[in-house]
Amino acid sequence: MTRDMSYDAVMARKNEIMKKAVGMDFSKYESGSVAFDYEGMMADTGYTLEDIINIQKQFAIGDTHIIELKNLTALARKCAPAGKGARIFVKDEATNPSGSFKARRAATSIYQAKKMGYKGAISATSGNYGAAVAATCAMAGLKCIVVQECYDSRGIGQPEIVEKARKCEALGAEVVQLTVGPELFYSVLIMLEETGYFNASLYSPYGIAGVETLGYEIAQQFRRDYNTDPDVVVCSNAGGGNLTGTARGLMKAGCKAQIVAASVNLKGLHMASDDQFNKKSFTTSHTGFGMPFATNPDRSDVPRSAARPMRYMDRYVTVNQGEVFYITEALASLEGLEKGPAGNTALAAAFYLAQEMDENQTIVVQETEYTGAGKHIQPQLSFARDNGIEVRLGNPEEEVPGKSIILPEHPRLIRARDVDLNKMRHSLIRNKTEGYDNLTDEDIAFLAAETKTDNAYVLQTLKELR
Amino acid sequence: MSKKNDYVQIHRTVLTPDLRSKNLPEETHTKPLEMWVKGYLQEESANVGDSVTVITRTGRVAQGTLCDEAPHFEHSWGKLIPELLHVGDQVREIVFGGEE
Numbered sequence: 001m002t003r004d005m006s007y008d009a010v011m012a013r014k015n016e017i018m019k020k021a022v023g024m025d026f027s028k029y030e031s032g033s034v035a036f037d038y039e040g041m042m043a044d045t046g047y048t049l050e051d052i053i054n055i056q057k058q059f060a061i062g063d064t065h066i067i068e069l070k071n072l073t074a075l076a077r078k079c080a081p082a083g084k085g086a087r088i089f090v091k092d093e094a095t096n097p098s099g100s101f102k103a104r105r106a107a108t109s110i111y112q113a114k115k116m117g118y119k120g121a122i123s124a125t126s127g128n129y130g131a132a133v134a135a136t137c138a139m140a141g142l143k144c145i146v147v148q149e150c151y152d153s154r155g156i157g158q159p160e161i162v163e164k165a166r167k168c169e170a171l172g173a174e175v176v177q178l179t180v181g182p183e184l185f186y187s188v189l190i191m192l193e194e195t196g197y198f199n200a201s202l203y204s205p206y207g208i209a210g211v212e213t214l215g216y217e218i219a220q221q222f223r224r225d226y227n228t229d230p231d232v233v234v235c236s237n238a239g240g241g242n243l244t245g246t247a248r249g250l251m252k253a254g255c256k257a258q259i260v261a262a263s264v265n266l267k268g269l270h271m272a273s274d275d276q277f278n279k280k281s282f283t284t285s286h287t288g289f290g291m292p293f294a295t296n297p298d299r300s301d302v303p304r305s306a307a308r309p310m311r312y313m314d315r316y317v318t319v320n321q322g323e324v325f326y327i328t329e330a331l332a333s334l335e336g337l338e339k340g341p342a343g344n345t346a347l348a349a350a351f352y353l354a355q356e357m358d359e360n361q362t363i364v365v366q367e368t369e370y371t372g373a374g375k376h377i378q379p380q381l382s383f384a385r386d387n388g389i390e391v392r393l394g395n396p397e398e399e400v401p402g403k404s405i406i407l408p409e410h411p412r413l414i415r416a417r418d419v420d421l422n423k424m425r426h427s428l429i430r431n432k433t434e435g436y437d438n439l440t441d442e443d444i445a446f447l448a449a450e451t452k453t454d455n456a457y458v459l460q461t462l463k464e465l466r
Numbered sequence: 467m468s469k470k471n472d473y474v475q476i477h478r479t480v481l482t483p484d485l486r487s488k489n490l491p492e493e494t495h496t497k498p499l500e501m502w503v504k505g506y507l508q509e510e511s512a513n514v515g516d517s518v519t520v521i522t523r524t525g526r527v528a529q530g531t532l533c534d535e536a537p538h539f540e541h542s543w544g545k546l547i548p549e550l551l552h553v554g555d556q557v558r559e560i561v562f563g564g565e566e
Contacts, residue, residue, distance in 0.1 A: 120524060177503075272494055273493060334558065379541065
């Protein structure tokens with residue numbers, strides 16, 4: 001029997017393929033209306049936080065250092081009004097196997113895949129997550145396929161993504177590379193069907209539960225080393241899983257730090273554009289993923305995404321590409337820490353946010369990522385220049401994504417710009433209620449949780465939307 | 467020329483423009499969705515441009531056009547960006563040198 005492999009036919013089999021490939025029946029969490037049982041889905045991983053800590057230990061993941069960035073703090077204080085300039089800390093997640101916090105996200109999935117008898121795992125990712133899945137699969141003795149959106153139609157690859165391909169291959173994975181386009185998902189579905197492998201989705205409950213240990217560790221380590229909780233935790237934000245997992249872990253530790261999301265501003269660039277694909281110097285941690293995934297989390301590769309950042313975010317700020325490159329260079333020059341730029345998005349934001357805070361306060365950036373050929377400020381800026389992007393020193397306010405990258409003339413020009421969270425909450429409520437006329441009380445309570453507001457806020461918003 | 471079991475790269479068109487998703491920007495929609503895969507050549511011998519079959523490292527069978535007989539990576543550390551030297555010097559000067 002030959003199956004219909006056309007785009008429409010394969011996409012129509014999506015739910016059936018996913019059910020087999022994640023080993024979870026997502027339909028049991030549905031209410032039939034807008035609401036679904038998010039916490040019920042998270043609980044169904046069957047693993048407690050302690051279980052996950054132990055699983056990650058088996059993969060040599062976690063317990064990464066928190067480093068106080070004293071010189072970067074000194075630089076922030078030089079730029080801040082007297083008495084301002086909180087102490088800046090960074091959790092050195094680059095020291096995890098495969099070089100980023102994504103190892104946490106992969107470990108529980110791969111542990112589960114192994115336990116359920118899958119022979120391999122497939123992951124759709126152009127980022128560090130691929131390396132994380134490849135590394136944990138290597139440790140678990142599973143086969144691994146990483147599917148990347150890598151090239152534009154001229155066959156020119158994003159250097160950062162090409163490096164990720166190299167790393168995945170080095171860790172024993174098969175790497176499948178595609179040109180630009182969301183139909184990557186179609187190719188993944190075909191491969192899942194063909195191989196019977198586990199879908200190591202970034203957005204499954206296993207993935208997000210794996211990040212909870214990061215937030216939990218921050219609280220524990222801070223209490224141990226500094227006898228206090230951090231005042232602010234900043235998370236680089238793209239698909240929202242990093243922030244969601246970290247915030248949930250902090251909450252499980254009873255830590256009430258303010259949670260700030262930070263993304264690189266790529267306003268005006270279309271993520272599915274072949275022309276613009278190589279005009280951006282960030283392939284993740286940017287608004288092109290950050291905004292749509294926050295306001296419509298279920299656009300991911302599982303029926304219900306476990307990454308729901310609007311539930312936890314207190315503030316959302318953007319920084320410009322040039323500012324992140326600047327802070328990455330500053331981190332190397334002042335702290336002796338050479339890291340990949342995308343992971344420093346939150347650090348650029350924290351550098352500015354610290355200047356709004358008092359000197360005795362603390363702000364934690366919850367990740368770093370590895371750096372290497374291709375994914376380092378030098379090759380990325382060099383690639384930008386070769387692609388006709390203007391790279392210069394100046395005022396970052398003048399940066400136009402896809403046209404220029406402006407390294408701040410002075411660090412006091414670095415800014416974190418607030419995104420209107422109410423506007424995003426409105427978008428989320430609009431997206432979630434489209435096509436539903438009679439909302440239940442459960443729906444209203446669900447939307448309040450989804451937007452970190454209350455029933456009155458949701459009812460008022462619905463009134464305004466209709 | 468490649469021989470059987472040589473590790474090569476193949477290329478294939480997954481979707482021609484007319485079969486692609488409807489929700490794409492024009493400049494993407496007019497291009498095919500293309501795929502590159504590496505694996506061990508199954509033919510006795512083949513040259514670039516030949517239609518071939520490979521077995522990938524996970525054991526999948528994949529077909530396409532042989533495009534690279536010795537696939538390797540060439541991404542690098544890029545060319546010198548003098549502005550980065552300036553940034554490094556500047557932050558050290560401000561923190562350790564006294565700005566004035």
